Every structure is written in structure tokens, then in C-alpha cells.
Amino acid sequence: MNKTKLKKLAITLDEFNKDVTPKEWKFIEAEQKYYYLVVALKKARNSMGLTQNKLAELSNMPRTTITRIESGSRNATLQTLMTIAGSMGKTIELRLA
Template sequence: MDNRILGKRIREERSKIGLTQEKLAEFSEVSTAYMGRIERGERNITVKTLVRIANALGTTIDYLLKDSVEVEDHSLVKQWLQLTVDRTDKEKQMAIDVIKVMFGHLDS
């Protein structure tokens, strides 16, 4: 998770509704200094604190986290699962053995 992106989004939402950092900190039950570090992306925050901040801002956690969470591409894993869904364990092992031989040739 990119804390800088999260902090920036929190700061933007706070500014949109005209809330001071001090008031947001108060509503979120954290210190003003801590809220400043959150907005600058210097601190990790707990889910509990994130919920309080989202509630104080009148938004959702998923909106605040949007673009701050890196999603891994699992398309290759999905392809493998699709190819092997109706295969026996023996057939799957054979496919793995073939891949190992192919990788061996690529590495040499």
C-alpha cells in the first residue's frame, strides 16, 4: 500500500469539505501530529483509524484506498488453472515436467 497516495486522498477529501486537519484528527480520535503524518504518507494506519477517518470525511474506505493498493496480475495463474481444471494429477505432473524441460533449455 502506498501511504503517500492514501494520505493525499485523505487530505484532498478533507479540503473538499472544508475540514481542518485538527478537526479531522479530533473526529478520528487521533492526535493532530499523527494526522499530519498520515496525510504526508509517513505513517501506516490501522483499519480502525481508517474507518474513523472515512466516517469523518463521509466517504468509504475503498475510495480512500483507491490507487494506493497495488494489485498483482494473476492472469498467468488463472490461465494455468483454466488449462488444468479437468486434468488428472498425473496429467498435471506431466505438464509441469514438460515446463521444467523447457525452462532448462531457456536457461542454458
């Protein structure tokens, strides 16, 4: 029986972190903030009992736009996110840091 050595398929977070550049960290942090905003909008929609279809009607945009934003397959503009939030009676607060 031929025994082959398997490559390690996972790395620790510390091993990953040492290979990430500061520029890459900035990108990761920006994406994380966008993701948190999208998740917050989806939670608000669900807590209000709105379907994607109803939210799309209120936002005056196609349901597929809502679906793609919530699934992460489309990056929405700030204006689009503000429109969605506004249609639920919510606001998005930004700060320049």
C-alpha cells in the same frame, strides 16, 4: 586544469525497471495504492474545508496522527484510515482480487 569524468547521476526508467524484481514490484504497487488512499483522504479533507485539527477532533485522535499520515511519516492501519474516512462521512471500499 584537472578534468575528471563525472559519474552519471540519473538513470532512465527502463534502466531502473530492469533491476527491479517481481517481488519488489509487488511491494511498490502496494505502497502506491496506500499512497493513493492517503492522498484521497487529504483531498476530501481539504474539499470539505476541514483543518487537520478539526478532522482529528471528529476522528477522536491526536492531530499529530493526521499530520503524520498525510505527510507519509506514519503508515496507518486500515482501521485508522476507515475511522478518518468515516468521520468525514466517507467510506473506504476494498476488493479482494
